[in-house]
Amino acid sequence: MVTIKKEIGQPDPLAPAIWTPWIEAAKTDNSIVVVSADSAGRNITQELRETLFKDRFIASGIQEANAALISGGLADQGLKVIWPDMGWLFERAYNAVTQTITTEHYHVMMVGSGGGALAGGAGPSHNNLRDLAVMLPVPNLIVLAPADAVEAGKMSEFALKYNGPIYLRTMAMSPTIFENDYQFNLGDAPTVRDGADVTIIGMQEWVLKGILAANSLAAQGIQARVLDCSSVKPIGKEAIIKAARETGAIVTAESTNIHGGMGSAVAGVVGENYPVPLKRIALHDQYLHSGGGKLVEAYYHQTVDDLVAAVKETVQRKK
Amino acid sequence: MAKKLDDKLIKRLEAIANECRRINATGNYGHGGGTASMQDIAVALYFYKMKHDPKNPDWPERDRLVLGKSHAAGALYAPLALAGYFDKEKLVPLYGGNKILADGWMTPFQMHAEKWATPGIDYTGGSLGQGLGFACGLAYGAILKAPKPLINLYGNPRPDPGYKVYCIIGDGELSEGWNWESAMFAAKYKLSNLVGILDYNRYNMSEDMSSYMEPIVEKWKAFGWWTTEIDGHNMRDICSALDLADNVSGAPKMIIAHTIKGKGVPDWEAVRNHSGNAPKEPIDTVIPPIPIPPED
Structure with a gap:
């Protein structure tokens, strides 16, 4: 952690x-x-x-x-x-x-x-x-x-x-979410919040959104682990497999197209090593309109609430 | 030390180029036409102009040769072998398929010249239009690393990097726009340690390009390069142009070498395309050997 x-x-x-x-x-x-x-x-x-x-x-x-x-x-x-x-x-x-x-x-x-x-x-x-x-x-x-x-x-x-x-x-x-003593390790996906029910693997702004979603989920009785997938390649394989084994469900979140992004890389690791229910939050093969901020975020379903909903849906798929 | 450009040396260079053509013609190699068209230029560089050491391929002070048209790799492999970078026998795997030789070499000759694979190769290419930009980076880096104090590159005098960067580009790859980005960059920074040689054989894989390559000299001049035109198969012409380029300062240089696709291999010359199937006749009939006179 x-x-x-x-x-x-x-x-x-x-x-x-x-x-x-x-x-x-x-x-x-x-x-x-x-x-x-x-x-x-x-x-x-x-x-x-x-x-x-x-x-x-x-x-x-x-x-x-x-x-x-x-x-x-x-x-x-x-x-x-x-x-x-x-x-x-x-x-x-x-x-x-x-x-x-x-x-x-x-x-x-x-x-x-x-x-x-x-x-x-x-x-x-x-x-x-x-x-x-x-x-x-x-x-x-x-x-x-x-x-x-x-x-x-x-x-x-x-x-x-x-x-x-x-x-x-x-x-x-x-x-800024990390303290100054943070150590970067190539090929690691550091745990920024622990939890046993599901893992949110976030990238960039989705690490903070992941923490916020986890806080919201905790209030609803779901303990979500949050990983920071900042080393996209080499990817934090060990942490991802461990998360799949220990939490049994994974949701990835990133602001790129769903094709070929971080979520695809995580899905590859999970599918090959320890298959569990998995969902990817990303942009769905679309060009984004000009603008920014909350309105656009909501328009493309990229809010913390969208992440919370995706996590709940994925947890339900656990056997 | 500068070599004396006399008849004896010219004969030697011509004999080496002939031997290189014999090596490549028997290789059944994919890009024979463009290999043969630049062969004399490559031989002039390795055996007359460039400062390099076959025993020390990574010598930091050596002149560099960037081959933009890396598919013509054989035009470098053959002279490198004859210069002593590796045994001529080792060229066999390039043409004969993958083999591990007794001393552990496994096809060190990529179909396109690659630096990591082959001693003496300075650039990893294959995708066209990139050699000139890489050569610009080498030339700029050479100036930055020069032992003399740094002087603003916009002004003169400038540090002498002690070694030069040569770049052979093909006319086919000149259709790639990136070359012209690089051409502007080299002129902006007055990279006079950069000498380009255009292998102007006029043919890409499908057509005679001269109608839209022309006016080629004016293009390079307009981009701020010093240019000269030569017969790319006349060894004295090539060597003299390379010497002449040494005396030009304040601008990058482009030697436009008029060449013939497939030059020296009758079957290839007749069709002027990129192919390079080995001639059916014995090689000694197609390209008679010429003994290579020893160096003085």
Whole structure:
């Protein structure tokens, strides 16, 4: 069990937590470079460019494929590359990622923003609903999805040291749930709340929603365990199998398309190892309208109440 | 140390290229046409221009060769074998199917050139249009890592990275838009340690592309590259252009090499497509051997 904050506050941005380890390291490590396809300016300010990164801030312009290609070339030269972009834009560079970054296991950290599909909501073109489906099948690639700023920061520290390619699916804002002593372990799905009747496996904002749903379910006599599936690949297989065995029912929840997301990965683990009733909360093969907030959340059935209902239905399917 | 470009050396390079064609023609390999069209260029790079060491393939200070059209891998494997990166006999598994050799090698030759598999290969390719962007990253990285103090890449003078990046791209893959992203990037950062060579054999798998490739020189010039045109099968032309490129600063360079698909293998040259079935006649009849004169 990891400790979570007793009081959950207002949403915090994740980006500073992700960038700080790389910026700090760049002060003494000349091998750290930023590749920006017109995409890093918000986090690497003009001042940082001029005083710290200089030629190590490499601005390709709006060209995602070439950004991937030069990232591979830079990493081949022993440089450590951080390349942020909107999550869905990696689709545009996908074949460059799978050939030129991952086959040779280059040290490139790709940060895909816009996860948490219901936040932001700039319309169908900008829905970040497919990134897991395309990134999870890429050999050599680690896929991470932090639930809050603390976890994002720990993952970023990990990525700095890990000499290989990582895709980190991030989101703009989320209330902080972890204490600062949180330790990120690759391939683990940490338990954030214990329970014996059912397990909610959440990703990103659904970890907090999972906790809120579990609180509501407890009042109705159902004790739900909540796991944080932030290490999407490698996935927290042991914790998932243990949860299936000990709680006998699983509900996954994520803000991506239901095809090829975290829930599919969990279903694979459960189905192969310890089949139990399972339900997946996700978007059902649809493009999302512009907008955001509670109204859109309700429209697409992505609320805590929807999760509560799904859990109750799944518990009833237990033999 | 620079080699003297005299008749003796030209003869040697031509003989090596001939031997490479003999190796690839007997291989029954899938992309014979494009392999033969770039063969002379690859030989000029490995045996005349590039700084490299067959005994130390990962030498950090070596010149790099990125092959965008990685399906023409045989055009690199054959000269690498002759240069001593591996035994010529080891090329057999590429054409003969998977085998584990006595010393434990299992098909180190991928159908498309891949860095992890084969000593001397600097880029893992296969999907087209990506080599030039990777080469841009190498060239930029080389400048960043240069031992001299960093100078803003927008200005001159700039640090000398000590080694160069060569990139052979095919005209077929030039239809891929990514090349032009990379072309803009290289010009923006004035990557003068990057030398591209276009294997302009005019044919992709289905058509003569020259009607829409042209005006090819003007395209590269408009993108801010220094360019020159050569006969890609004239060894002296190739070597001279590579030397000339060394003297150009402040811009990336593109050598447009006019080539012939299937060059040097009569059956292939006649059809000019990508195929490369082994000739039915004995190889010594189709491509007579030329003894390779020793290096001075």
